[in-house]
Amino acid sequence: MSSESPNTPAAPLSTTGTRQVPDRVSLDGVETRWDEAWTAQDLYAFDRTATREQVYSIDTPPPTVSGSLHVGHVFSYTHTDVVARFQRMRGREVFYPMGWDDNGLPTERRVQNYYGVRCDPSLPYDEDFAPPFEGGEGKSGPQVPVSRKNFVELCERLTVEDERLFEALWRRLGLSVDWSRTYQTVSAESRAVAQQAFLRNLARGEAYQAEAPGLWDVTFQTAVAQAELEARDYPGAFHRVAFHGADGPVHIETTRPELLPACVALIAHPDDERYQHLFGTTVRSPLFDVEIPVLAHALAEPDKGAGIAMCCTFGDLTDVQWWRELQLPTRSVVGRDGRILRDTPEWLSTESARTRYEELAGKTTFSAREAVVAGLRETGDLDGEPVKTERKANFYEKGDKPLEIVTSRQWYIRNGGRDESLREALLARGAELGFNPDFMKVRYENWVSGLNGDWLVSRQRFFGVPFPVWYPLDEHGEPQHDKPLLPTEDQLPIDPSSDVPAGYTADQRGVPGGFAADPDIMDTWATSSLTPQIVGGWRTDPDLFSRVFPMDLRPQGQDIIRTWLFSTVVRSHLEHGSLPWSSAAISGWILDPDRKKMSKSKGNVVTPMGLLEEHGSDAVRYWAASARLGTDAAFEIGQMKIGRRLAIKVLNASKFALSFGAADEPLALDPALVTSEIDRAMLAGLADVVDKATAALDAYDHTRALELSETFFWTFCDDYLELVKDRAYGDPSPETTSARAALAIALDVLLRLFAPVLPFATEEVWSWWREGSVHRAPWPTAEPLRTSADPGVVSAAGSALAALRKVKSEAKLSMRTEITAVELVVPAALRPGVESALGDIRAAGRVTGTLTLVDGEAETCVARDAVLVPPAPKD
């Protein structure tokens, strides 16, 4: 099972050395102190000689630098750290790197503003470039264009500071990351991995280029992938428009009348009675006088609009499908800037049509719509007034204008979107993957089943990983896309806009007979889908890769199952024929007290570092660990206070448990010395807790594990410790030894149970009396603790003690009050337990006189006829 890690300390059930328990215990400063100690010891360094079976590897999500970390990050990263610490204690060699995502729009924008520059890949690299200014966020003004290489350098320079801040936060939170293994998604190595993986996809035919209509953001002027879509409500209006048929007008309804010049067909359902006589005939479009066929297609819905639709190239994805399946002509009128194309199309033949178009040319779709509607009114082809409606429109998740559909040349990677067998294979991969919680698997299945095209990976942006591709130019200077020029893998990373393909010279760039670079960059997911390969050394360190891949765990948010998780599965399936990891842990959202998703602005009011400073890291971790995977959790200060209380209790209870006997007298952690019934019962109960908590953690249920340990611990403190302390204080005797040994053994186990959630408090206590770090100590096992005693003895004795406390409480007297005589009514089920612990019960309840046991029917013990002697007031 669990292999022995070379750096685990002495076995737990041995004798300890001298104890050094401070007089005053405190959590103040533990985070800094232990972070420094752990760093000095290289405590979390990954031992790369470990075999794949010994390794537990984690594909950590790289947070976006240039954004700020918020409490949601603290929440989910704590979940991962709990897993890492647990697995490390179980004897696995934990591979737990940290990455920074600096390859994307947020970083691009930030670099632009901070340095006053703009990326222009057509420029050559300038070695001595100095940005116009630094720290210019908020400034506006002209931005100096710089080469992509210069831009990336500035990005790396800027993100260094962010990364320092992020690392400081993670260290303070206690993440047991191996800080020598950090990566950046924009680094040369990441770019090389992304390019190499792409070249392999290309060689195997999994990546391809196509000229096709696709979703296009007119603001960012880039193609957008299905995974980046967001449907939003968008106001519109139905316009009832007349087409001119041989037997009179044919009315359609449209929300996009400005696309009238792009109309290629009218389409109705094949079974629709109303339009049978029109199928096969043509009508003429209003204003533009184009001959339009009336066609049948099953996708037309009789009860939608007029039941007959205007198909344009392209108004929506249905249009694309009709265009493709009915082999309709292409009549695009919307350009990449979202405006009506300037050139008057050749399919408009009449004078009036051409004049109408010229009025629209160069207009935004919005103003073109007004112009067309005005024209239709003028000619009487608008039937009635437009009817306002709310409709769903597709938006780029970062954009604020509805997407258009334009035709462009793009790169795609096959992901099962148009290939049944690949889709089945990827669904099978999903089934193979252990989702935690398992219902998250459905999201994966829904997404994969609903794909309607391959993965569009090219973006018309300037900052990012460029496609490692050039094209030869023909004698007219036109690129020959079907004859790409590719680098070899050992040349990577390359930037085709500054590097030159083999067989060419730099001065042949852009000239007929020369070459040209592919202008596009890759989608950020095309890089981040390769985090296992990047961090595992796929390209440069095959030995390491063989020891960590396929990885064990991908922790991530539920919102990026369709992007990060799925794309990583796709890449791994295509490249390695396997899953990238065996399990995924999906964390939920943090909700603010109004049950809304915690917003960035609100998250920034409470900074994570401020939280950690105010409440302590263990407290914040406790709050995070109290929420199950996949479940949204409330941002609750109260829960952090409970965590802090627990951490302090661990310190105090430990101090007490270690205070019996002389400090230089070794504590024997030997269960054979535990002879008193209640002590053996306590250990038996702890054995159950160890079993159940271990099973829970193995199933990624850290919440359950924590709850079990915590519940046991509070009973341990409130009842068991109270019951046995007088005995533990006593002169040397087997009973005293039994209590002391039981306390030490229980403490040793409890500290280890709490270590993944409360790394600082447990390490603090561990250092008082044990060698090494609790975080490299083996995870406890139940076997050495198991005794023949009934764990119920502790709760029976606790019930008796509670009864004695209650009479004092009801008499409004101090717990120090002596009882000189009392009758204890004991339910039959509790009787044996109470009897076996009677001495401890008397001591803890300060019963100095007669204690009579009477049979009772209630569920708990009840004390009656107590004679109470309050302690003399002291002053």
Added chain:
RNA sequence: GGGCCUGUAGCUCAGCUGGUCAGAGCGCCGCGCUUACACCGCGGAGGUCGCCGGUUCGAAACCGGCCGGGCCCACCA
């Protein structure tokens, strides 16, 4: 339109495959400075488990419907 999650004390949540399951903590009320802890301890009050049916000897739990909350998907005429 389809799918997933969710609705248990004032609050945050446990209640796993139906029978000590009506719970915990916080908050609240009362008491207590007890040689670990006042960043504490002890005791107490609080809920017809969203609603309506059904299955069953028995349902917070299983099934159906409805209502509320959250999220995702869907061809935007």
